[in-house]
Amino acid sequence: MIEFKNVTKKFDRYTAIENVNLTIQTGSIYGLIGSNGAGKTTIIKLLASIYRQDQGEVTIDGQPVFENVHLKEKLVFIPDHPYVFPQYTTRQMARFYRNCYPSWDEERFKNLAQAFEVDVNKKIQSFSKGWQRQIAFIMALAAKPDILILDEPMDGLDPVVRKKVKNLLIQDVAEREMTILVSSHNLREIEDICDHIGILHKGTLLIEKELDDLKSNVHKVQVAYKNGLPDRLLDKLKPLHAEKRGSVHLLIVRGEEAAIAKQIIETHPVIFDLLPLTLEEIFIYEMGDIGYAIKNVVV
Amino acid sequence: MFELDMRSRKPIYEQLVDKMKELIMNELLKTDEQLPSVRQLATELSINPNTIQKAYRELETQGFIYSVKGKGSFVNPNQKAIDKEKIVEMKKELEKLILEALYLGIPAQELISLIQDLDASKGGA
Known part of the structure; x- marks a missing residue:
């Protein structure tokens, strides 16, 4: 279980996140969404122990994360721009990972490289x-981590690969109870x-809920x-949003x-029609409710 | 086994529950037949296993399936819950049809006598 307790992180005078409380159950896929600059990546980097919080606690199964080698051996983070050593080939990079992660599975690496049709002897930076x-x-998948952190994971992947990746992730969640924290703007x-969703805005966590509950509530x-x-x-319904289209009224x-x-x-x-909302609509109306509304910008 | 509509507004777990109920009600899944495991279904449909777990739990509380520890989930032989569900669904559909008929100008009395006739013929058969 991953826990953030009253976590605050500042960069100089700028407060990136403030008093964030967040819980992620083992084996859950947790989606972090939020406005631009809301602090998603800060949270992710705190969990990956790249940043150290100014206040509060970040723990995995009760142990603090920062500089904790035993925990980091079971955690893989794929940032929004994956880093590779210059001039390294996939095979060399794999060797580096094997040394970092005791759970590394060489067999699996070979199978995955084959499934994705990757030439392991080519320099990674020469790839698109x-x-x-x-x-x-x-x-990440060959390292078989307990926790996988993904920042905008599907960026730049084509639909076929997306499906492949999604299926592989789900297999690991189903078979090994891997926990995934994923942040994305692609709702x-x-x-x-995802099964759980956290919505961030201006450094605070507005909502943390099971996705189905979130959907059945609006x-x-x-x-x-x-x-x-x-x-x-x-007066009775107190809609979050009301508009009129012709003679039809639309209420949220x-x-x-x-x-x-x-x-x-x-x-x-x-x-009379009653429809569940899509996550995108929930996001827009919840944000609108706290004053982060869509305004048509005219320049 | 079946397809889910990922673009639908309906939550995936609700879709799953409905699909499973449909399979059970139409006896495509027979009494005491084992349901696919959570793992299997998750991989097959590329759906979060927690969602499937939740759907199975919901089906269990509604009395459609039962689970055996360490073995999996099976179709419940007790059909009472299933019949109840069917009746509710049928009533909803009838409501819609009757309303339509009334709007078309069929007098309510005519509908009532139609039902009475049908009921009488059923009794005779």
């Missing part, structure tokens, strides 16, 4: 961005793979009435599906 990322995944990707409602929307409905409402449906049906609408 997407290929370099594939090689980073091969290294579709996060939605498919709904998109489309209603139309013969004589216009009854005023008392809005928080709460239980059955309760909302009951309240609306009582007002006898002509059209």
Whole structure:
């Protein structure tokens, strides 16, 4: 289990994250999403023990992470720009990883290199961005870590490789109870793979929830009435967002599906539709609720 | 075994529960038949194993399946829960149809007598 307790990290006078409490269960796939500059990468780098927190605790199974070699041996971090030593080939890089990770599986490395059709004797830096990322995944998966940290993991990968990578990650979660922390702006990707979601904004964790709970708690409602929307409905539902398209009203409402449906049906609408939100919509409306709304910029 | 709609707004675990129920109700999964393991299904569908675990737990509380420790999940022979579910679903569909019929201008009385006729003929058969 990974735990952040009241963690604060400052860079000079700039506070990157403040009082963050976060829990990730073993074997879970945790998605970290947030606005630009919200502190996602700071959290990731704290867990990877690249940064040291100013206040609070970052622990894995109760032990502090910073400079803890035993924990770091079981943790692989793929940054948004995977780093490789200059002039190194995949084979040489693999040798370096083998020395760092006791759980390294040479057999698996060979199989993965074959599955991804990588020429292990070619210099990594001569590969394209997407290929370099594939090689980073091969290294990470061959090291068989307990915890895998991914920063914008699917960036630059084509759809076929994405599917391959996703399937391999899931196999490791299913078979070895590997824990994954993934940050991304591609909410579709996060939605498919994660079971828990943390939403960050301006250095604080706004929401931390199971994805299905998050989704079942917000709904998109489309209603139309013969004589216009009854005023008392809005008072009762307190929508996060309301707009009118022609004669159809679109409301984003928080709460239980059955309760909302009951309240609306009582007002006898002509059209009534209740839909779950996509993660992208949840993100946009939750952010809008705290004043980070979409404004059409005109220059 | 089946496909899930990753683009649907419906949560994946709900889709899974519905699909499994459908398979059980249509007896494509028979009584006491073993369900695919969480691992197997996760790899096959590229879905988070925790989501599948959750779907199985939900199916178990609803009485569709039972689990044996160390062996896996199996289809529950107790059909009561299944019948209940079927009735609820059918009622929903009927509601929709009846409403449509009423909007089309079929008098309610005519619908009632239609039901009574059908009920009578069922009794005779």
